[in-house]
Amino acid sequence: MHAIHDAQDIHVGIGEYKVAQSPGRLVTLGLGSCVGVTLWDPVTKIGGLLHIMLPNSKEFSRINKKGKYADLGIPMVINEMVKQGAGRGRIQAKLVGGAQMFIGADKKQLLFNIGERNVESSRKILKDMRINIAGEEVGGNKGRTIYLDLQTGKVTIRTIGQDIKVI
Amino acid sequence: MTIAGKLSEMQMDALREISNIGLGHAATSLAEMLASKIGMGVPHAEFISFDRAIQIVGGYEKLVSCVSQKLDGDITGIVFYIFDETSTYRLVDMLMGLEEGTTTWLDEMAMSTINEIGNIMTGAFISAISDFANLRISNSVPIFAFDMLAAILTSLVIAVGRPEEDNVLAIETQLFRDDKKISGHFFLLAEPESITKLLTALGLEA
Numbered sequence: 001m002h003a004i005h006d007a008q009d010i011h012v013g014i015g016e017y018k019v020a021q022s023p024g025r026l027v028t029l030g031l032g033s034c035v036g037v038t039l040w041d042p043v044t045k046i047g048g049l050l051h052i053m054l055p056n057s058k059e060f061s062r063i064n065k066k067g068k069y070a071d072l073g074i075p076m077v078i079n080e081m082v083k084q085g086a087g088r089g090r091i092q093a094k095l096v097g098g099a100q101m102f103i104g105a106d107k108k109q110l111l112f113n114i115g116e117r118n119v120e121s122s123r124k125i126l127k128d129m130r131i132n133i134a135g136e137e138v139g140g141n142k143g144r145t146i147y148l149d150l151q152t153g154k155v156t157i158r159t160i161g162q163d164i165k166v167i
Numbered sequence: 168m169t170i171a172g173k174l175s176e177m178q179m180d181a182l183r184e185i186s187n188i189g190l191g192h193a194a195t196s197l198a199e200m201l202a203s204k205i206g207m208g209v210p211h212a213e214f215i216s217f218d219r220a221i222q223i224v225g226g227y228e229k230l231v232s233c234v235s236q237k238l239d240g241d242i243t244g245i246v247f248y249i250f251d252e253t254s255t256y257r258l259v260d261m262l263m264g265l266e267e268g269t270t271t272w273l274d275e276m277a278m279s280t281i282n283e284i285g286n287i288m289t290g291a292f293i294s295a296i297s298d299f300a301n302l303r304i305s306n307s308v309p310i311f312a313f314d315m316l317a318a319i320l321t322s323l324v325i326a327v328g329r330p331e332e333d334n335v336l337a338i339e340t341q342l343f344r345d346d347k348k349i350s351g352h353f354f355l356l357a358e359p360e361s362i363t364k365l366l367t368a369l370g371l372e373a
Binding site: 115160 | 278282314320321
């Protein structure tokens with residue numbers, strides 16, 4: 001089976017980001033309504049992974065981790081990749097997550113629908129920055145763990161009770 | 168700002184005591200549902216970070232069931248009950264009168280059973296606290312998830328609109344029926360002002 005934990009895996013915590021160069025994998029565990037944004041340059045094989053919690057930092061007054069917010073985090077990862085030698089025009093993105101984890105009769109909480117907003121905001125920011133989105137696995141109601149293979153740019157997605165998916 | 172570092176030992180004791188009362192009521196309501204005796208271990212209560220909460224319950228990808236309710240009124244925040252996979256199946260078997268080990272996955276019926284248990288238990292917890300502290304706390308209709316722990320927890324924190332709040336009041340409980348153990352973790356994620364209100368209502372300087 002693929003996607004088993006590996007000593008070379010670099011873990012990205014909730015609301016955090018990491019940038020690294022091949023070989024190895026960037027991993028983030030248990031994305032729910034959060035969105036994992038992977039960014040990868042096929043030439044230098046420099047990649048970044050960001051674990052976004054919220055679409056827009058402007059809705060909050062107190063911010064301690066910029067990586068939590070799509071609008072602040074995505075540009076930060078791209079800048080860091082470019083600083084490390086990635087070609088900005090070659091970077092391709094993939095989006096995973098943005099699920100609706102809970103079921104229940106409380107329509108107000110369900111309609112909050114933060115997962116969907118995280119996905120939409122991420123797409124918009126990437127589009128504004130003219131970064132191509134090469135793949136997506138978003139929505140639904142399952143938590144996801146993702147691995148970005150820095151050698152191939154492929155993203156492996158694990159969910160409980162379902163087959164592993166690669167995009 | 169984290170509230171945890173600002174509470175005295177006496178204040179923590181008061182929160183532990185009120186947790187004990189709340190969970191006692193929750194256990195009683197479970198006993199009524201099962202029409203049998205339910206034993207309860209002494210609950211362990213502390214303020215912890217999310218990373219710590221994830222570690223204690225069993226890791227980011229641990230399969231758990233979670234029932235959550237939103238609180239409004241004098242206390243605003245959320246409460247949620249997390250049962251590990253084995254305890255979840257065990258509860259379903261107990262409630263549906265099935266032989267232990269029958270349930271190995273949650274179908275729709277089993278999900279609504281767990282949701283109902285969690286709902287009654289969190290409801291009992293909240294009404295005990297609001298009676299004891301003489302606070303007005305209303306709770307919403309419960310929401311339910313059965314999936315990876317981290318995916319559930321982060322989604323809850325976001326839904327409550329406090330993404331920069333890194334501490335939760337975690338209360339670990341073990342419930343027993345006969346010799347069968349049900350491990351549950353009860354969490355209260357409240358605004359710092361709400362914890363202050365709670366302590367004041369208990370007669371402690373906050």
